Amino acid sequence: AAGGPRRGIVVSTLAEARFFAAGGFDDILYAFPVPAWRLAECSALAQRLQAFQLLLDSPQGLEMLLQNPLPGGKRWLVWLKLDCGNGRAGIRPTDPEALALARAIA
Structure with missing residues (x-):
């Protein structure tokens, strides 16, 4: 509908990611x-x-990516997952590590 050159989607499982990648989506x-x-x-x-693109919610997750670089000079594309009060996933914005983690992945 947007008519752009890239086709993006958000998925919750890697099975979904593989399915949409096979269907021509190139931004997941x-x-x-x-x-x-x-x-x-x-x-x-x-x-x-x-x-x-991936979500991170901890310094340990960032360290895992840093210890496992992608080949060919490609970089991990990362977003910071924030817990907005539901307690399901993410780092709380008030956590002292949140700002440092955001700066580290920026």
């Missing part, structure tokens, strides 16, 4: 903080797509 946001055991699959998608 995986809207769930990545567990370490899923990182290889995320790396494969990041290498294949124009933009595969």
